[in-house]
Amino acid sequence: MIAWLAYAVADLAVRWVPARLADRLCVGLARLAFHAGLPARRAQEANLARLLDRAPRGAIRARAREAFEHFALAFSDMLRLGSMAPEALARAVDVRGRRHLERARHSGRGVVLLSAHLGNWEWGAAWLAARVPRLHVIARPHASVAGERRFRRLRRAWGVSMLPALSPWREAARALRRGEWVAILADRPAGARAGSACGFAAALARRTGALVLPAVIIHRPGRRYAACFEPPLAIGADRAARAPGVGAVLRRAVRRHPGQWCAFEPLRGALG
Numbered sequence: 001m002i003a004w005l006a007y008a009v010a011d012l013a014v015r016w017v018p019a020r021l022a023d024r025l026c027v028g029l030a031r032l033a034f035h036a037g038l039p040a041r042r043a044q045e046a047n048l049a050r051l052l053d054r055a056p057r058g059a060i061r062a063r064a065r066e067a068f069e070h071f072a073l074a075f076s077d078m079l080r081l082g083s084m085a086p087e088a089l090a091r092a093v094d095v096r097g098r099r100h101l102e103r104a105r106h107s108g109r110g111v112v113l114l115s116a117h118l119g120n121w122e123w124g125a126a127w128l129a130a131r132v133p134r135l136h137v138i139a140r141p142h143a144s145v146a147g148e149r150r151f152r153r154l155r156r157a158w159g160v161s162m163l164p165a166l167s168p169w170r171e172a173a174r175a176l177r178r179g180e181w182v183a184i185l186a187d188r189p190a191g192a193r194a195g196s197a198c199g200f201a202a203a204l205a206r207r208t209g210a211l212v213l214p215a216v217i218i219h220r221p222g223r224r225y226a227a228c229f230e231p232p233l234a235i236g237a238d239r240a241a242r243a244p245g246v247g248a249v250l251r252r253a254v255r256r257h258p259g260q261w262c263a264f265e266p267l268r269g270a271l272g
Contacts, residue, residue: 023073030072034065040264041068047263051254066259070219074120074262077223081126081154093127093217097229100213104232105132110176110210111232112201113183115217116250117262122151123225124217125183126158134180138172140165140188169204176208186250187263198247205235214249218257228253 034041044064052060081089095101104111111132115121129135137155139162142148155162163171163182172182182204186197205212214230230249254261 022076026072026076027069030068031065034068043266044068044262044264047267048258048261050267051251051261052258063258067262070260071262071264074122074219077120078122078154081122081158086130089123089127090130092224093123094220094224094226095229096226097215097231100229100231101131101215101227104211104213104229107211107232108179110179110208111181112176112205112210112212113181114186114198114201114212114214114246114250115183116187116254117185118216118254118257119218119260120225121185121217122154124215124227125155125160127217127225127227128181128183129159132181133178134161134175135159135183136161136163136172136175136180137183138163138165138168138185172204173208176204176210182210186247187254187261187267188265196247198250201246202235205233211235212246214246214253216250216253218253219260 041064044067045060048060048063048067049055052063055063113128113135115124125135125137137160139151142151152162163175175182184197184201186201188197201212204210211232212235213232215228217225217227220226233246
């Protein structure tokens with residue numbers, strides 16, 4: 001109920017209030033949620049404690065508060081996608097590791113894009129969908145029916161297709177064999193058995209001959225983002241390129257930007 005109310009207020013603010021004021025309102029709501037001691041805060045702090053080993057408790061709490069505030073701003077930016085032109089989105093995103101993206105794009109193979117709830121993954125999906133043959137995301141339904149409709153509507157408008165989260169293997173494998181892209185967030189369980197998302201991505205790649213492309217999109221000052229790509233891995237051909245190596249790449253990215261990591265549910269490890 002609290003989450004639904006916060007989303008509704010944020011949606012109204014983004015639609016009718018000037019951007020700076022809307023952002024302040026969203027951050028204010030995030031601070032209220034943080035100080036309310038919700039289970040999401042406890043999960044965030046526990047996940048950060050595992051990720052940032054030996055960090056002082058005060059630092060963990062500060063990064064958790066930043067994550068709540070960052071999520072509020074990322075959510076308001078996501079809502080703005082509904083009225084944003086593709087050219088404006090393209091101008092707002094810088095690319096780091098472009099050669100890695102281009103190598104994957106021109107490989108002629110399907111691509112498993114492995115990312116995390118870091119920065120603004122919804123902006124990243126919208127931006128990437130315009131640059132690849134077809135982008136599918138594996139995402140669990142939102143707890144709120146109205147919220148889920150909003151997410152699906154926005155993703156569909158930007159050309160992002162959704163795959164079933166409980167049993168995505170068949171549809172994901174078919175898409176990859178067609179040379180399409182499948183995005184998986186590594187800090188959530190994948191598939192019906194709730195196994196490692198990195199292991200799930202590696203198994204998909206081996207079975208279909210797809211590449212695995214680690215990537216994140218991080219927030220920068222001035223309402224800008226940076227899409228960061230690492231070298232693609234041909235896991236099916238290179239048995240040494242296993243899932244833990246991919247997970248290590250993403251963990252390094254999250255450690256560099258812990259205040260932008262939105263890990264609001266308990267994870268078994270730093271990245272699930």
